[in-house]
Amino acid sequence: METKTYKVEVPEETNVILGQTHFIKTTEDLYEALVGSVPQIKFGLAFCEASGPCLVRSEGNSDDLKKLAEKSAYQIGAGHFFIIYIKDAFPINVLKAIKDCPEVCSVFCATANPVEVITCETKQGRGVLGVIDGFSSKGIETEKDVEKRKEFLRKIGYKL
Numbered sequence: 001m002e003t004k005t006y007k008v009e010v011p012e013e014t015n016v017i018l019g020q021t022h023f024i025k026t027t028e029d030l031y032e033a034l035v036g037s038v039p040q041i042k043f044g045l046a047f048c049e050a051s052g053p054c055l056v057r058s059e060g061n062s063d064d065l066k067k068l069a070e071k072s073a074y075q076i077g078a079g080h081f082f083i084i085y086i087k088d089a090f091p092i093n094v095l096k097a098i099k100d101c102p103e104v105c106s107v108f109c110a111t112a113n114p115v116e117v118i119t120c121e122t123k124q125g126r127g128v129l130g131v132i133d134g135f136s137s138k139g140i141e142t143e144k145d146v147e148k149r150k151e152f153l154r155k156i157g158y159k160l
Contacts, residue, residue, distance in 0.1 A: 001122050003129065006076050008083070008115045009068060015091050016115060017084040017098065018131060019107040021047060024057065026082060026103040031059040033097035038089040044069040050079030050125070062087065076117050078126045080105070092158075109133040 010016050021030075026047045034043050044065030046058040056073045060066035065085040073083050082104075086094065091110030098104055109115060113134035119126050141149070153159040 001120055003118060003120050005132075006072075006117045006119065008072055008117060010112060010115060011068070011085075013087060014065070015086050015089075015110065015112045017086070017091055017095070017107060017110040018115070018117065018128075019082050019098070020080050020105045020128065021082050021101075021103045022080055022105055023103040024049060026101070027057045027059040029101050029103060030082070030084065030098065033101050034084070034086070034094055035061070037094045037097045041089040041094070042087040043084060043089075045082060045084040046070045046073035047082040048073050048076070048078060048080060054079075060085075076119060076126075076128070078117075078119055078128045081128055 008016060008018070027045065030045050034041055042062040042065060044058065044060030044062050044067065046056050046069035049055050049057055056070055058066055058070045060069065065087065069083050069085050073081060076083070095107065095110055099107060108128065108131045111133050115134070116132040118129045118131065120129050150159070
């Protein structure tokens, strides 16, 4: 058994969502979930088929993001893994629809942070052990930090 770490490319002003699913129709259903949640969203998604021809299946409405999703999914290469790159929306806008997709088993992360995927490979294939999303904690927020957090959420329109 061999473990590897893959650093996911996350372009500026882009978020990435990583997860596990279980069926070939995932690409079409995730496409519908994304455009149904945020009509102006730009995205590319890819899914690693885990049986039959074991192809990376993909969809999207942005050629650049679709190609990036295909490249990342292929390099990670874990069975039933999916990756979605999004622009012009935030994960909070689409996560419920993604989780409600019948094929989706779990979501590993949804982030704009640097992210690494930890995989394990056996003679049978490759699987995702987990992800490293961002950086380690550097302290506990102070009252000033709380003020900044609340101010930021209001600035971007997520709180009144």
